[in-house]
Amino acid sequence: MRYDFKEIEAKWQKIWAEKNAFAATDDYSKPKYYALVEFPYPSGQGLHVGHPRSYTALDIVARKRRMQGYNVLYPMGWDAFGLPTENYAIKNHIHPEIVTKNNVAHFKAQLQALGLSFDWNCEVNTTDPDYYKWTQWIFLQLFKHGLAYKKEMAVNWCTSCKVVLANEEVVGGVCERCGGEVIRKVKSQWMLKITEYAQRLIDDLDTVDYIDRVKVSQKNWIGRSTGAEVDFGTTAGDTLTIFTTRPDTLYGVTYMVMSPEHPFLEKWADKLSNIDAVRAYREEAAHKSDFERSELNKEKTGVRLEGVEAVNPVNNTRIPIFVSDYVLMSYGTGAIMAVPGHDTRDWEFARKFDLPIIEVVKGGDVEKEAFVDCATGILVNSGILNGLPVDEAKKKITETLAARGIAREKVNYKLRDWVFSRQRYWGEPIPIICCDHCGYVPLDESELPLKLPEVKSYEPTADGESPLAHLDEWVNVTCPKCGRPARRETDTMPQWAGSSWYFLRYIAPHCDTAIAPKEALDYWMPVDWYNGGMEHTTLHLLYSRFWHKFLYDIGVVSCPEPYAKRTSHGMILGENGEKMSKSRGNVVNPDDIVNEYGADTLRLYEMFVGDFEKAAPWNTSSIKGCKRFLERIWGLQDILVDGEGYSPALENAVHRTIRKVSEDIEALKYNTAIAAMMALLNDIADQKQITRGELRTLIILLNPFAPHLTEELWQVCGFEGMVYQQKWPEFDPAKCVEESVEIAVQVSGKLRGRALVPANCGNETMLAAARAVPEVAAAIEGKAIVKEIVVPGKLVNIVAK
Structure with missing residues (x-):
């Protein structure tokens, strides 16, 4: 019987929709599982092949959890407000609401064609007034x-x-x-005062299961640093306050820098003989973004204030003040102290403007920017701090200046409101x-x-x-x-608003008295597994965690973190290894792939293409290989024999495959899970037959990856019910033991060959097998054996001379 994927996929998508097959239930007595993927922005271009990678990955988890007896919520919706739609509407004279409606319809049809087990009863759209009513409600609570x-x-x-x-x-x-x-x-x-939550946003990362690079990106963006605020006097009579993590280097301060936007500049206008130059520089800085201004490698520019100087509080030395665009008014106090003897950017600035450079941490050559590791050095040229290690010097100078009322300990964050x-x-x-x-x-x-x-x-x-x-x-x-x-108020909210809490509305999208009923929120939250792109692991995650923590504080939700687990996927690149884009001509349309190969093949391929967390290039020959694998699975009905159990020849292989697929799904190792099923298929081909029990298990294991084919094969072979209703298979650990393993054999550390040995055999058996390898025997002939190293089940190394 031919595998007609177009007919089969349309058939099962219709059946699932009619049966509402993947809807979460209100039975709160069952264990719950909330699987979440980032909802898309419904652009006019529709899905790209990167979308199915994330959606299929969590779809596999959701399908497996249902078979394991969980009440699963796996929803989808639309992040539909935003500037791209508005720009398109302006250009084409179409209301943004109509643009959004058309784009959503296209996206939804594409997703449904992939056989994803979303609970469409829970669909949300950020542009729906019944949705943004609650976005506005949250804003009002924040305001109050x-x-x-x-x-x-x-x-x-x-x-x-x-x-x-x-x-x-x-x-x-x-x-x-x-x-x-x-x-x-x-x-x-x-x-919005997200800075009020800065420390909690750091601390609570210890309570969640996020991959390390996600936690690092969060912490780096928040940018916690400890140090001191120090007041510098000025000849204008005002106090210029700075924040520094290195108060121990105050004796090395030879100039100060202010942001072009600092309010003191206009306050001092009548004192500055070069105020016109200062204003011109400020206007020039206004054409640069914060990112460009703070770029480390950019050319150092600035204007020295003529008429006002600062006073270093540790030695009463007058020092010049500059205006430079690398200092941002939005970070710290908008002014910095400069220590060119121990900071690269300050050193470069000082060299350009011919300013003094003083070594205050012993070691290196400050004239050549050969700095000592100033986090661990000894203080020099530093008055009362001379001879002290850095940590002691920090403490002493802060206490000394605090006693004079001109310094205080301070924790600072790069995070801005x-x-x-x-x-x-x-x-x-x-x-x-x-x-x-x-x-x-x-x-x-x-x-x-x-x-x-x-x-x-x-x-x-x-x-x-x-x-x-x-x-x-x-x-x-x-x-x-x-x-x-x-x-x-005529301003509107940013696109980030609706995406900062959408996971809560999925729980009860039609509730008109609250975000969701308290009982439902308590049952479903937190999200058990959230997957999305690395590009959203900083701002989106911070914003949504902030809103959730606020809702926790006011009693709306009962858990302080919204996501128990967060993973991120790598991009699908073009066949040339570059990021897909129209300009490069390497974009792959998923609709074309579904039409030519089928949704199951696309799903399987995107999971098989490589390490899920890393970028992977599209490969047309590999997708053809995935289609051939599914066709071979389809052909198993031709060698089906009676028998509900596993045959002696395949029993251990089946149990090992159950374990491998089960564990690899949890570890996002989809490529090796698929490889295990391919290996089992080869074992079945060697036997030239498959029992009903073996086929039943293989179909269930493959179902999360290729749901359409497996449902059809299940029905054709006369199994009862439907696959998605079955129990996930269990393995017997005792039957997962390999009968034999291949070990590497080295002579004096150089690989000479490999040998098959019984699994869990002793060292003598491994050594005997190693010596029997012809290349090994030749390499050690006539030589003295110095020692023999055995790594059980993996390696033998015979050291000879």
Whole structure:
């Protein structure tokens, strides 16, 4: 019988949908398992072949868990607000809502064609008012608890899109999306105080099962450092406060640097003879992103302040102050002390501007930038600190200056508060009323959702305000607090908003009285396994962990962390080994692969292509090999014989395969799990027959990988029920022992051959087998045996001379 994948896959997708086969239940007496993948942004291009890699990986876990008796929640939804849709709508004169609806329909059809066992009853869409009602509700709780506030700040401003951009959206000084010029501009922005949770976001990483590189990326972004705040006096009479992790090097400070945006510069304008040069430099810096400004290898630039100097508090020495763009107002205090004797960037700056360089930690040659390891050295040229090791010097100088009231211990974080405003249309309206008398007043929760109004144009205004700002009827309201005329907030939320809590709404997407019922939240949370791309393991994970912790603090959820386990997958590259892109002409459309080879083949291939956590190039010949494997599985019905058990010839091989596939799924080693099933298929081919019991087990093991073929083969062979309803097979450890193993044989450390020995045999048996290898016998003939090294089950090394 021919394997007609098109007919078979359409048939089973229809059956699963009719039976609501993969829906989670409300039976809270069963053990639960919540498997989660990052929901996609439904772009007009549809799925790319990278999407199925993540989705199939967790689909395999979800299918296995159902067979193990768990109540499984494996949902899918749409992260559908955002600038790309809005830009497309503007260009093509189509409402963003229509664009989103069409894109979602296309994505959903593609996902369903892959046979993924999503519970479509739980589908969510961030643009649905019934969804963003609760996004707005969370914002209101943050506002009421003092964690949402408005602030004047310098932002990245795209002169073409006329919107604020995050640092990562600025590449080479231009907008990543449109290529327009990006400048720095001061705007009033809504902020979320994620910094209040900085330490908890670090500490609680010890309570979750995240792969190491994810934890490292989180900790690096938060950037915790311990040190001291130190006050430097100035000749202008003001105090310039800095944060340093190395107060022990204060005697080596020979100049200071301020951010071009530091407010003291305008305060000192009448004292600075070169204020025009300072302002011109500030304007130049406004055209650079924070990332470009802090790039370590960039040319050092700056302007020395003529008219104001700083005073080093440890020796009362006057030192110059510079303005330089590598100091950011958004980090620390917006000013730094410079120790060119022991910092590369400070050294380069000092050399360019001919500034003194003083060694204060013994060793090296500061004139040649040959620095000592200044974390462990001894202090020199440092007055009261001379002769002290670094740790003792840090403590002594901090205590000494603290006693004078000009220093204090301080923990600092690189993490900045979250900029939460966007001056655009396609986002969640911020539910705040702006009143001249009462300030910012929260909308009453009974009025949620505050829906997006219809607009004629989605273009941001010429002055950079949201299109909502021109809707007088919508904007002009009465203050709920004092009853006077007021205005709605016209900024909208960023795309990050809806994706920061979507995993909670999956639990009860139609609940209209809460995010989800408390009982349901307590049962399903935390997410047991969350998989997604490495590009989202920093900001998305931080933002969603922050929101979840806040909801935990106010009693909405009962667990402090949203995800118990987090893994990330590698990208699928083009056949040329480069990242897929239209410009490179190496994009592979999953629709084409499904049409030519079938969904099961695509699923199997993406799991077999290589190490799941690493990038892997697309390989057309390999996908053909996966199709041949499935065709061979399909052909097993032709050699099927009676017998519910395992034949003596295959019994151990079957048990070993059960163990291998079961363990490898949990370790994301899908390629070796598939290889184990391929090896079992070869063993079956050698026997030229397969019992019903053996076929039954093999079908169940393969089902999470190739669900359509296995369901059809199950039915054709007359097994009862359906595969997804079966119990996952168990293995007998006693029957997993290899009858023989291959060992490597070395002579004086050089590989000379290999030998087969009985599994778990003794050292003498291994040595006898090793000496019997012809190449070994020849290599040791006539030589004295110095020693014999045996690694049980793996290696024999005979050292001879």
